[in-house]
Amino acid sequence: ETAVFQTPNYHVTQVGNEVSFNCKQTLGHDTMYWYKQDSKKLLKIMFSYNNKQLIVNETVPRRFSPQSSDKAHLNLRIKSVEPEDSAVYLCASSPSSYEQYFGPGTRLTVL
């Protein structure tokens, strides 16, 4: 049963465009994350938020910016996408135990 929702499922765009991905969790968790899964299927954390506060900000290009309106939502905006941004972006949430609950992912293709 899905409790972490991501939209869109897929997005195809051209270099230089701006994209936004949405994530919502209905689990009542305080912490949310964005991960990037590259072509080698490696999952790497990008950001984590706890109660709307940015906690972890890994080394990602500045064109990536997370946005959190409340603890149930964590969106990801990419300004001026690059070809290397093509990947699957996974949103997750966790309770205080840090056990991760993942959304289905958003596959981004940059042409």
Add this chain to the structure above:
Amino acid sequence: GDQVEQSPSALSLHEGTGSALRCNFTTTMRAVQWFRKNSRGSLINLFYLASGTKENGRLKSAFDSKERYSTLHIRDAQLEDSGTYFCAAETGGYKVVFGSGTRLLVSP
């Protein structure tokens, strides 16, 4: 550097047999989680352990923080167990590091 080393990268099993996946950590981890990627690409939670072992059906997982490893044992493998399995370790400070995954293929 890489903090989680997962092995093997690929594994083939015949139905009814079993094996183990392993994740070694370069540092002390607070907890470990195991996932399986389903046919739709979603990550399904299998286990979350802060210590010790857990068992669920034909799957069993162990985590030794001091020795810096975790294992996932599969017994009596079935065709539907095929997929990619990931371990993920909690380093602390809201940070989780994933292994590179194990592609499991179960054949008749």
